[in-house]
């Protein structure tokens with residue numbers, strides 16, 4: 001029998017629930033399994049570190065968001081934001097749920113087509129669409145969201161005298177009370193550029209203005225800016241109808257809903273402060289139905305929510321490599337998860353907990369990753385129990401952006417598994433290895449021989 005571990009006696013002040021002037025009380029509970037799969041077994045079967053996605057949580061969050069909107073407005077269509085997580089299995093879960101694809105590059109466009117999304121159910125956003133990309137999108141009848149006048153001129157060129165009509169919307173940026181304002185994408189509302197773009201499109205020959213689009217920012221922590229943005233787009237639709245007798249078929253409110261993560265420097269945890277899907281849906285749909293758009297011409301409402309749909313479904317599990325004392329006496333823990341695979345650690349105070357039972361006593365701890373880089377800090381200061389080499393940890397709410405913005409650096413990127421609705425873990429992306437990493441390297445002839453004596 002293993003000897004019981006010594007736990008040193010400590011005196012701790014009792015905090016009752018709410019934060020005091022020192023912040024939140026510490027209450028760490030281990031996470032030992034995800035959807036009935038033990039973390040220890042997952043790591044021993046698939047290697048450490050390991051990305052773990054819950055298909056059940058993806059579907060549940062999606063249905064919750066969809067129902068928040070569909071109960072309040074008759075015509076709603078979600079489009080999955082590929083850049084938030086474009087692993088093919090993940091995209092296909094959303095497409096099975098009925099979501100269209102929202103892409104921001106030729107590469108993402110090709111992925112959507114390869115995932116079986118019909119061309120006319122792809123929304124093509126972003127400032128970088130090549131002439132070749134535009135040709136493909138026009139031929140497929142995709143919804144092209146124009147970002148700037150140069151792109152509009154390319155489309156006018158491509159469609160002139162051709163039988164192919166381009167279906168377009170314009171992306172519009174505006175003052176919604178959120179600062180700094182995101183004004184680098186699309187046409188500005190207040191300075192009249194958006195109106196000029198509308199006029200140019202509606203007087204052009206083979207271009208059909210089908211929608212109006214905005215994406216006001218990301219991690220927007222109140223619902224009110226969405227009401228402001230919706231009112232502005234609805235007013236524009238009314239003005240277009242008045243001048244051109246042209247009906248706008250859809251209004252696309254983009255993404256940007258906050259997930260339950262806690263931003264660095266935030267006083268309260270994100271799970272307490274983040275608006276619900278109902279809050280956002282209420283703000284947007286109220287503004288839309290109360291607008292002056294004629295009741296028999298109500299547009300379809302598109303949503304491109306990314307992070308709020310998938311953050312909760314993702315976990316990153318890893319292993320403790322070492323314990324250290326820093327020069328000032330603080331405890332530090334080194335784990336095998338680096339910031340290169342947890343890109344969001346630059347913005348979030350990620351929730352990290354042990355994956356097995358642990359001592360109750362906690363100490364102020366810095367948690368480092370394995371990279372030979374000073375910036376490789378997963379948590380700068382966190383109350384954490386003493387773990388030992390070989391113990392395991394789990395970071396939760398990491399489903400958004402980490403599996404697309406991850407950097408290959410120093411180590412191979414790990415596997416990703418998804419636990420399906422039957423509770424079975426399946427690999428949805430292999431880990432990198434020596435061959436896959438060297439596949440793209442080329443060695444010029446004169447460097448074939450090396451010369452070390």
Ligand SMILES: *Cc1c(COP(=O)(O)O)cnc(C)c1O
Pocket residue numbers: 081083084102104125126215217218219254255256257304305306307308400
């Ligand atoms: C990134 C992006 C989204 C998704 O944003 P989230 O903040 O993750 O919801 C939606 N639409 C556009 C145009 C985007 O660029």
